[in-house]
Amino acid sequence: MFKDKNKKENIIKELSTRTGFSSNLSKRIINDLVEILVQELKSGHLNLKNLGSFKIIHKKERKGRNPKTKEEFLISSRKSISFTTSKNIVDYLNKSL
Numbered sequence: 328m329f330k331d332k333n334k335k336e337n338i339i340k341e342l343s344t345r346t347g348f349s350s351n352l353s354k355r356i357i358n359d360l361v362e363i364l365v366q367e368l369k370s371g372h373l374n375l376k377n378l379g380s381f382k383i384i385h386k387k388e389r390k391g392r393n394p395k396t397k398e399e400f401l402i403s404s405r406k407s408i409s410f411t412t413s414k415n416i417v418d419y420l421n422k423s424l
Contacts, residue, residue: 379412
């Protein structure tokens with residue numbers, strides 16, 4: 328599907344090619360989709376049937392270390408996103424190998 332890295336521009340081009348939509352419409356569709364997913368994820372959990380589920384993880388403050396200089400520093404607390412793949416996707420990928 329993609330020869331390069333998976334960039335948003337490549338997804339927009341692929342959507343435009345497959346559907347016949349203009350690239351501007353495809354760009355708006357992808358941007359709106361991303362915006363909707365982010366808004367839903369802000370509630371803390373997003374489950375997409377047959378694809379997987381996203382959830383927000385709260386990471387605590389911790390010590391970090393620069394591997395080159397061995398200098399220690401503090402990594403602040405933050406939110407992160409965890410994605411768990413649906414069993415259907417895993418089964419599909421294993422069958423195609």
